Amino acid sequence: MSVQDLHLHIDSVSKNFGGVQALTNVDLKIERGSFVCLLGPSGCGKTTLLRIIAGFENVDSGRLMLDDNDISMMPPHKRGFGMVFQSLALFPHMSVAQNIAYGLKLRGVSASAQRDRVDELLHVIELPNIADRPVSALSGGQRQRVAIARALAIQPPLFLLDEPLSALDAKLRDNMQIELRQLQQKFGVTTILVTHDQHEAMMLADELVVMKNGKVFQSAPPSTVYQRPADSFVADFLGAANIVSAVVSSKGQIELLDRNFDVAVDHPVGTNINVAMRAEHIKLTAEDQAKGNPIGTVEFIRDLGPSTELVIKVCDERLRVRSDNATMSELKLSQKVGVVIDSNALSIFRA
Missing domain, CATH: 3.40.50.300 (P-loop containing nucleotide triphosphate hydrolases)
Structure with a gap:
């Protein structure tokens, strides 16, 4: 300025x-x-x-x-x-x-x-x-x-x-x-x-x-x-992000939801971190198409008209997911799904 x-x-x-x-x-x-x-x-x-x-x-x-x-x-x-x-x-x-x-x-x-x-x-x-x-x-x-x-x-x-x-x-x-x-x-x-x-x-x-x-x-x-x-x-105040505990597992990787993700992170190996992810940055797949991604269980479904909001339990975390994908309406409670997380959209903070 x-x-x-x-x-x-x-x-x-x-x-x-x-x-x-x-x-x-x-x-x-x-x-x-x-x-x-x-x-x-x-x-x-x-x-x-x-x-x-x-x-x-x-x-x-x-x-x-x-x-x-x-x-x-x-x-x-x-x-x-x-x-x-x-x-x-x-x-x-x-x-x-x-x-x-x-x-x-x-x-x-x-x-x-x-x-x-x-x-x-x-x-x-x-x-x-x-x-x-x-x-x-x-x-x-x-x-x-x-x-x-x-x-x-x-x-x-x-x-x-x-x-x-x-x-x-x-x-x-x-x-x-x-x-x-x-x-x-x-x-x-x-x-x-x-x-x-x-x-x-x-x-x-x-x-x-x-x-x-x-x-x-x-x-x-x-x-x-x-x-x-x-x-x-x-992150949590603006848009109610999912805040999940994770750890730096190796250089350029974090362990999140029992899986390793490639993420640019400057903290030393072993550092406990918090990871913020927006509901719209999480995608769901059929369980048999998870391809190494975490598996979760559908616990809540809400039809918002132009989009669908879900709560997916993954490990001990509950993630809010929002999508305008019409296939979301076909999901059922207690159904197993693959959870695909966009690692480029993660925000990382020291715990």
């Missing part, structure tokens, strides 16, 4: 609340115009980090650099960031137009310029005819779009979102994820979203930041995090 592309540098930020370490040396470089998702389990520190970026919490150590300017101690109203909260925080006594124009009015923008900006944004969010409607009369999806328009009205340098879609039903949430990404791309605003929804993060993010216990475990594009997780926590 060039100096010109670097927009926000979260530089070794730590935060403590009454003896509880909420953040520890968080260091992130956020590119201008990118969409960044902070992802992790409850209590991992992602909302605390977003509140520090917004200015609602102060850092204990470290600093925030926005375009080479230290904003660590700057109050929220001077940062000028756009925010959308989980509650949306729209003003129920105001019309849609008044809600969107609120930030512009506080900044002394003329009434005619406010009207022009509101009209522009209502067309962008594809709700051009609701300016005079009370927000209480809007659907959940419409309120969501109005909240986004209000946050973007002031043309903020950063757009911050704290789980804004979590209260929506599944279908509307999926549609709003697409709309949110399209709006972000139209405006080109650097966006940081807090979510615990893996699908949402994978769908929206240019950069995925996986957190746990106040620390960043991995920061990379979604495909990299999914295919090459930094450790077993990231």
